[in-house]
Amino acid sequence: MTRIPLSALIGLFFTGVYFFTAVFAGLIAPYGVADIVGGVWEPASSQFLLGTDSIGRDLLSRMIYGGRTTILIATAATLLSFVTGSLLGFTAAVVGGWVDQLLSRGVDLVMAIPTLIFALIVLSVMPVSIPVLILVMGLLDATRVFRLSRAVAVDIAVMDFVEAARLRGEARGWVIFHEILPNALSPLVAEMGLRFIFMVLFISTLSFLGLGVQPPLADWGGIVKENKDGIVYGVGAALAPAVAIATLAISVNLVADWVLNRTTSLKGGRNG
Amino acid sequence: MTHPIVRLLTQRIALGLLLLLAASAMIFAGTQILPGDVAQSILGQSATPEALANLRAELGLNEPAIQRYFRWLGAALHGDLGTALTNGQDIATAMGKRLGNTLFLATCAAVIAVPTAILLGLIAVRYEGRWPDKLISGLTLSTVSVPEFLLGYIAMFLLAVKVAAFPSVATIYEGMGFFEKLRVVGLPVLVLVLVVLGHMMRMTRAAILNVMQSAYIETAELKGLRPFQIIARHAFPNAIAPIVNVVMLNLAYLVVGVVVVEVVFIYPGMGQYLVDHVAKRDVPVVQACGLVFATVYIGLNMLADVIAILANPRLRHPK
Numbered sequence: 001m002t003r004i005p006l007s008a009l010i011g012l013f014f015t016g017v018y019f020f021t022a023v024f025a026g027l028i029a030p031y032g033v034a035d036i037v038g039g040v041w042e043p044a045s046s047q048f049l050l051g052t053d054s055i056g057r058d059l060l061s062r063m064i065y066g067g068r069t070t071i072l073i074a075t076a077a078t079l080l081s082f083v084t085g086s087l088l089g090f091t092a093a094v095v096g097g098w099v100d101q102l103l104s105r106g107v108d109l110v111m112a113i114p115t116l117i118f119a120l121i122v123l124s125v126m127p128v129s130i131p132v133l134i135l136v137m138g139l140l141d142a143t144r145v146f147r148l149s150r151a152v153a154v155d156i157a158v159m160d161f162v163e164a165a166r167l168r169g170e171a172r173g174w175v176i177f178h179e180i181l182p183n184a185l186s187p188l189v190a191e192m193g194l195r196f197i198f199m200v201l202f203i204s205t206l207s208f209l210g211l212g213v214q215p216p217l218a219d220w221g222g223i224v225k226e227n228k229d230g231i232v233y234g235v236g237a238a239l240a241p242a243v244a245i246a247t248l249a250i251s252v253n254l255v256a257d258w259v260l261n262r263t264t265s266l267k268g269g270r271n272g
Numbered sequence: 273m274t275h276p277i278v279r280l281l282t283q284r285i286a287l288g289l290l291l292l293l294a295a296s297a298m299i300f301a302g303t304q305i306l307p308g309d310v311a312q313s314i315l316g317q318s319a320t321p322e323a324l325a326n327l328r329a330e331l332g333l334n335e336p337a338i339q340r341y342f343r344w345l346g347a348a349l350h351g352d353l354g355t356a357l358t359n360g361q362d363i364a365t366a367m368g369k370r371l372g373n374t375l376f377l378a379t380c381a382a383v384i385a386v387p388t389a390i391l392l393g394l395i396a397v398r399y400e401g402r403w404p405d406k407l408i409s410g411l412t413l414s415t416v417s418v419p420e421f422l423l424g425y426i427a428m429f430l431l432a433v434k435v436a437a438f439p440s441v442a443t444i445y446e447g448m449g450f451f452e453k454l455r456v457v458g459l460p461v462l463v464l465v466l467v468v469l470g471h472m473m474r475m476t477r478a479a480i481l482n483v484m485q486s487a488y489i490e491t492a493e494l495k496g497l498r499p500f501q502i503i504a505r506h507a508f509p510n511a512i513a514p515i516v517n518v519v520m521l522n523l524a525y526l527v528v529g530v531v532v533v534e535v536v537f538i539y540p541g542m543g544q545y546l547v548d549h550v551a552k553r554d555v556p557v558v559q560a561c562g563l564v565f566a567t568v569y570i571g572l573n574m575l576a577d578v579i580a581i582l583a584n585p586r587l588r589h590p591k
Binding site for chain 1: 291294295298299302303304413414417418419420421422425426428429432433524527528531532535536546547549550551553554555558559561562565566569570573
């Protein structure tokens with residue numbers, strides 16, 4: 001077992017803190033998510049650690065509950081994108097032939113339209129609810145996971161042990177889950193961190209545009225939208241999510257970097 | 273026997289057009305995937321059957337989807353993008369001015385971002401692994417970790433409110449002087465530059481570093497050339513193709529970043545038009561905007577490949 005480098009420890013710690021507050025938001029937040037407890041845009045005080053928002057709700061509580069919504073949606077969408085993307089990617093690599101062609105060209109096509117634009121097009125006719133958001137974000141992002149997992153699996157699929165499994169007469173599903181998946185896991189896990197960050201940015205952007213999480217539910221993008229008018233008067237409430245998103249993004253990046261480095265050192269790893 | 277460049281170019285352009293056709297079908301299909309239909313979702317559950325029937329007839333929903341798609345595409349090719357549901361205006365007219373505004377914004381950003389990114393990339397390569405490189409990488413990494421709209425508000429908070437250097441809202445109208453316009457779009461341009469600078473600089477750095485590992489660079493080093501001379505004379509010309517590719521990809525990215533930035537600074541461009549009408553569920557406008565954005569995006573990607581083909585010296589002299 002190698003030692004975990006300091007940067008990865010910091011990343012793990014902050015990521016852990018964010019997930020912890022997300023799970024136990026109800027216990028940690030000092031006030032309820034929709035309770036009006038003070039005046040409009042009160043400055044930070046011992047009573048309201050981050051001040052209050054545009055209609056007098058406690059900003060810290062909003063941020064904590066908002067983090068829960070944002071992280072929940074981002075996590076669910078990442079999982080969905082990984083399950084569909086990697087399963088299809090592995091299938092394309094193992095089966096090959098026209099199945100591979102069909103899936104790959106389909107993915108090329110979806111990626112030819114910018115993700116945000118495509119999401120906006122779909123959301124213009126779909127009801128904007130959390131399951132729909134997760135579905136749209138997850139499936140659109142699955143294209144990127146598909147490319148990566150297909151590329152990784154194509155390399156593995158020609159290895160001797162896969163050939164041996166095929167000659168033994170194992171089923172395709174068995175080959176995918178017992179031979180390909182364990183060997184492709186590390187690069188996928190590193191990519192998962194990056195995709196998660198992308199999802200956080202994506203859902204925040206959608207909410208900011210008013211097409212994501214709907215009020216009174218809080219989320220980081222929505223908090224910016226609700227408090228953006230304060231900026232002109234010098235009230236910084238709308239900038240609080242910037243700090244949260246940036247620290248979460250950087251800490252997950254640090255962890256992903258570490259996983260990736262570990263993987264590459266494992267690959268060349270007999271002598272070092 | 274045609275020249276290989278001509279053959280490659282025709283192949284690439286044909287592929288681009290095919291992709292565009294398929295993308296238009298996807299945009300159309302994207303608004304048809306509902307279990308119910310568009311009319312129902314626009315009017316909501318409480319709509320009367322008469323209103324539904326009227327809207328269905330207006331949207332032509334009584335015809336099969338394939339037929340509607342080809343009619344829509346045919347009209348769009350003739351410059352007729354239909355009329356908006358919400359106010360009955362002709363979409364092409366409403367879009368024309370906004371498209372101009374958006375292109376103005378994106379061009380300003382590109383004019384600043386491209387040379388800066390290449391210069392920073394060159395400096396980072398020259399001082400690879402030392403403090404200038406680390407500083408540039410760190411700064412660009414932090415701008416990439418914050419979403420565009422937040423960068424916009426941070427810039428607004430610091431530069432328009434704390435220091436009144438720029439107006440906080442980029443209102444632009446006809447008859448405005450060119451320099452007046454430039455001052456007004458200062459903040460949105462700054463944000464767009466920051467957004468693409470990170471990606472562009474990192475990719476430029478990677479492209480030049482890749483070239484720096486070639487044997488002819490080692491030769492140049494052994495000849496005793498100075499590091500900047502090596503980069504400028506030997507590495508840069510060979511890295512042009514990948515760099516042009518990077519630039520084009522990021523310009524395509526700029527097209528999307530513009531959507532969010534326009535909303536932040538209330539700038540009357542394509543992005544705001546799209547977002548407004550998504551919220552109003554005005555499907556014809558959304559489809560038209562999607563088509564324009566996809567065309568620009570696919571076009572820039574195609575242009576990147578075309579330039580890469582043209583810049584590749586190995587293809588210029590067929591055997």
